[in-house]
Amino acid sequence: MDVSAGGHRVAVEVVKASNGIDQVVLQNGRGASARVSLHGGQVLSWKTRRGEELLFTSSKAIFKPPVAVRGGIPICFPQFGSHGTLEQHGFARNKIWIIDDNPPLLPPYDSNGKAYVDLLLKPTENDLKFWPHNFEFRLRVSLNEDGHLTLTSRIRNVDGKPFSFSIAFHTYFSISDISEVRIEGLETLHYLDNLLQKECFTDQGNTLTFESEVNLF
Numbered sequence: 275m276d277v278s279a280g281g282h283r284v285a286v287e288v289v290k291a292s293n294g295i296d297q298v299v300l301q302n303g304r305g306a307s308a309r310v311s312l313h314g315g316q317v318l319s320w321k322t323r324r325g326e327e328l329l330f331t332s333s334k335a336i337f338k339p340p341v342a343v344r345g346g347i348p349i350c351f352p353q354f355g356s357h358g359t360l361e362q363h364g365f366a367r368n369k370i371w372i373i374d375d376n377p378p379l380l381p382p383y384d385s386n387g388k389a390y391v392d393l394l395l396k397p398t399e400n401d402l403k404f405w406p407h408n409f410e411f412r413l414r415v416s417l418n419e420d421g422h423l424t425l426t427s428r429i430r431n432v433d434g435k436p437f438s439f440s441i442a443f444h445t446y447f448s449i450s451d452i453s454e455v456r457i458e459g460l461e462t463l464h465y466l467d468n469l470l471q472k473e474c475f476t477d478q479g480n481t482l483t484f485e486s487e488v489n490l491f
């Protein structure tokens with residue numbers, strides 16, 4: 275699909291990856307691009323207009339469902355981490371999603387001038403045995419004229435029986451120099467330290483830097 279937006283031709287193309295699984299390539303017409311695999315609804319690449327890759331993918335990543343791909347933006351759903359009865363980070367990242375050709379409307383702001391794709395995940399009979407909650411997970415991945423990437427997730431409770439879930443975009447950023455990385459803005463948030471037996475701390479507003487392994491959530 276080619277669409278003209280603000281003088282730029284945005285493009286959305288479905289290509290077959292070497293593992294036989296479809297990927298959707300988004301191009302914003304100014305050189306930026308993103309690539310989304312139907313395996314996990316996972317963004318595997320996000321490049322600036324200069325072609326710089328912003329996401330990391332491990333050289334040891336395995337691209338074979340139901341193994342989760344270590345890299346890009348895995349979607350953790352319906353469980354984040356090991357806080358529940360399901361496998362680590364839930365099953366959504368291990369599943370083959372479909373392209374949703376007729377998604378419920380989003381505001382025009384989410385579409386105009388953007389290259390985007392809508393994906394859909396529904397539970398199989400087998401999934402319902404392990405997690406008996408009938409849902410539809412709609413994901414829109416969109417790339418705007420400035421090359422900004424947005425992921426919008428919508429979870430629908432299909433049969434109306436209440437359920438709870440946790441969700442995360444587990445983004446792997448490509449970092450050229452970890453000593454230059456600073457994370458701010460987490461003050462007052464509570465977190466668990468995975469390297470200290472999940473002890474709970476409260477962020478005191480210190481800038482987070484990385485001198486050794488860090489595993490907080």
Ligand SMILES: O=P(O)(O)OC[C@H]1O[C@@H](O)[C@H](O)[C@@H](O)[C@@H]1O
Pocket residue numbers: 342344355362363468489490491
């Ligand atoms: O290896 P997985 O299941 O893809 O998880 C990736 C990481 O997920 C994080 O949430 C955990 O804190 C890490 O310990 C883990 O390595």
